[in-house]
Amino acid sequence: SASDVGTPKRTKEIIAKYGFSFKKSLGQNFLIDRNVLNNIVAAAGLDESKGALEIGPGIGALTGRLAETAGRVTAIEIDQRLIPILDDLFAEQGHVTVIHGDVLKIDLQELFRSQFEGLSGVSVVANLPYYVTTPILMKLLEERLPLENIVVMIQKEVAQRMAAKPGGKEYGSLSVAVQYYCVPELVCTVPHTVFIPQPNVDSAVIKLTVREKPAVDVPDEAFFFRVVQASFAQRRKTLANNLTAFVGKENREALGGILGGIGIDPGRRGETLSLEEFARLSRALLEAKL
Numbered sequence: 001s002a003s004d005v006g007t008p009k010r011t012k013e014i015i016a017k018y019g020f021s022f023k024k025s026l027g028q029n030f031l032i033d034r035n036v037l038n039n040i041v042a043a044a045g046l047d048e049s050k051g052a053l054e055i056g057p058g059i060g061a062l063t064g065r066l067a068e069t070a071g072r073v074t075a076i077e078i079d080q081r082l083i084p085i086l087d088d089l090f091a092e093q094g095h096v097t098v099i100h101g102d103v104l105k106i107d108l109q110e111l112f113r114s115q116f117e118g119l120s121g122v123s124v125v126a127n128l129p130y131y132v133t134t135p136i137l138m139k140l141l142e143e144r145l146p147l148e149n150i151v152v153m154i155q156k157e158v159a160q161r162m163a164a165k166p167g168g169k170e171y172g173s174l175s176v177a178v179q180y181y182c183v184p185e186l187v188c189t190v191p192h193t194v195f196i197p198q199p200n201v202d203s204a205v206i207k208l209t210v211r212e213k214p215a216v217d218v219p220d221e222a223f224f225f226r227v228v229q230a231s232f233a234q235r236r237k238t239l240a241n242n243l244t245a246f247v248g249k250e251n252r253e254a255l256g257g258i259l260g261g262i263g264i265d266p267g268r269r270g271e272t273l274s275l276e277e278f279a280r281l282s283r284a285l286l287e288a289k290l
Ligand code: SAM
Pocket: 026, 027, 028, 029, 030, 031, 032, 055, 056, 057, 058, 059, 060, 061, 062, 063, 076, 077, 078, 079, 101, 102, 103, 104, 126, 127, 128, 129, 130, 132
């Protein structure tokens, strides 16, 4: 169909027709592989009753596939030059809306109310611009949008950090933040060759199934995340040393007592703590007012 653009031939045709030139600064690497596009859309589990929010549609490779599957598709694109192209491609498809804007600045709560009301679920599906992957995902999660899942193409190393379990060198504050809100699952890794132009990094598709409530119960979320950050501040240091920098030298002894009291060895490193242990730790520090 006219909106089926995710092939090398069609991509080159559209680029030539509109005289489009890629902007590296906007992370523009367009998908040209039908299998990868199908895998991304399949992972989201969409149907006619559901909506998809796409971030960065480019020239619409993924948008076209989403339009075939979901009941509503809304795409936010920052690059004004792409808007007339997308408007041409999707003119006949009333259930597709293209919005010109920066996803980091848009009021997403309002967008959800106006675009996705009455649907049985909403997914974010995107081949994300790599330079802003983490800020975009954290905005989606921290705003507690009514999302079922997020299926995104991102840098492979970032996907591995998001899905990492305690104990390895990939596990860090990003793993804890993502797993607090979601259950992560690596869908597939993808070679450079599925993009035009080809990026310099390896890519992977990750699915984040949004939890109905966070993985652990903490009285003060901001404080929980500060404790997590502090625990990973210097990865080669022990938990006791990293946390001493956080609570102050004068509280070092009290800190030792607290860690002992909750059954966490002060000689461990932050990267070995589970979400449950970070929650216990932040609760105890909060109660002790350290
Ligand atoms: N979805 C297309 C595809 O898979 O072929 C394009 C993906 S490309 C990796 C990322 C897209 O995000 C580009 O079209 C870029 O202009 C857009 N973009 C970059 N920063 C953005 C932002 N802050 N808000 C919305 N779109 C953005």
